[in-house]
Amino acid sequence: MTSFPAEPSITAEPGVSRARRRLTWARVGRASVPYLLILPVLAAVGTILGYPLYNLVTLSFQRYGLFELIQHSGHWIGTSNYGSILHDSVFWHTLLRTVIFTIANVGLTMVLGTAMALLLVQVSAWLRVALTVGLVLVWSVPAVVAVQIWYWMTNFQNGVLNYVLGAGEHDWYATTFSQLSIVTALIVWAAIPFVTITVYAGLAQVPAELVDAASIDGAGSVRIFRDVTFPILKPILLILTSLSIIWDFGVFTQPYLLIGKEHLNSSNYLMGVYVYIKGYAEADFGRGAAISILMLLIVAILSVFYVRKMVRMEAVE
């Protein structure tokens, strides 16, 4: 029985035959069990992520191109990777573009997602089921597939979007604004289901008596939302917003594939695409590592709120 591999997951509770060993076994066992349990995960994450993160820092201070990759050793150049990036207007323009892009995407996702959750409460039961199933379907579409669908819908020749808008053979990929607008539409469409379903679950926490009381007191639906529903939803909305900010800031797959390699250039980079092209595609790993570090720092600052919130929730449970 003791050989059963899952046994360590339960505190050491020795059998009767081993009663004499009980004291030491129990004491050492009890204390070390949780550490033994988390050890495999720590080891896996540490080796696959810890070392590369360390590597990322050292790479960012080196000249490390294709030649160095083959040689397995870089050239120490101090902070000049950082210097050249911070003096590069492409970096600053990309950063500004990404910030604006993130604000637009998160704003649209949160407003539309919340509005749909409120709509779910109002519609008849059969439609609520249909909408939920529909939202889960949209949620489940893999990002690469979603890109292909939108690529087809926005095609200038036979795309259904041009037909519906009566736009002739309008090219949606002609300007940066238009390209990023289509990417935004795609991302918001794909992100709404998660927000809607989570907010809808949160709405269940709003006591019906409270809403009834407010409406008997003569409050309109806008006031009820502002003074009754919103305060209760606020923690959920804050968590969803910070998650969306982190995701949208680092987004890669959608802009990279939808805009397409031949259209990508410094005028339409987002941070995720920029770091990929500068570092990996152009095989300038040292510079790419420095951009990655700057990006990780920005996201780390953005994440502080979310992580703290989650840790606090964890402690309460």
Place this chain on the structure above:
Amino acid sequence: MISAAARRRRSGRQAAWNVLGIAVLVVMVFPVYWMVSTAFKPDNEINSSTPTWFPTDATLSHFREAIAGVDHPFFWNAVENTLIIVGITVALSMVLAFLAAVALAKYRFTGRKLFVVLMIGIQMLPQTGLVIPLYVVLRNYGLTKNEYVLFGVILTYMTFVLPFSVWTLRGFLLGIPRDLEEAAMVDGSSRLGAFVRILLPLVAPGLVATSVFAFVTSWNEYIFANVLLLDQSKQTVTVWLSYFTGTSRHTDWGALMAASTVIAVPVMLFFLLVQRKMRFGLTAGAVKG
């Protein structure tokens, strides 16, 4: 008593909400419908400037071309690679994550908070920021070579699957009442007996749901697969699909949508299966990526 007029007013408002709800449903689901319907349409309907909203003569030719056509080889290779990667990633992650989740749910220990911060923090790392060091490190260890590259990808995926699996499983374990476990022990079973007979059946739905999340995350992954799996015969389905339009200027939309449908359907089925579990909480959000 509600007066007849009030009831009529109420049902009128309900109808208005329903109309809006139907409009939203149509707009949201349309892209998915458009993918599936295009996949079944004959070419002349696809390439016409007036769309056919409801195709009447369906064809399977696009599917045949997508998965077995000469223009798009390696589909079955991609499926095989993906199943190997996803299968091993999910199996290993579940075992490791379950152990750690037990530690978080059932024990208090020094460093516990740090571990929680680590698990949540990793999920926040932008993956593109890690492409370069992971590529360089795996290459230095020879794990980008064709014969080992799937192993390299599995290791990479595990880092991203583990944190949210630990987190989600912990939630499911917390949901199990302590009394049940203790009651089983009072009955004279050992802790292991209690685990196998009481805890495991109760955790099983959680394990299934978490495995589904892990499956979907690895099945959908594109960034690392695109960087690490350069050989066509080693690609996963997402990389295979991303190259589908790659070469020619004239896109075969029917085949592209058929291929997209084939790749999306397993995920859709799984999502609908665990749909109710997903409302379980924010943890499910970790699946997005």
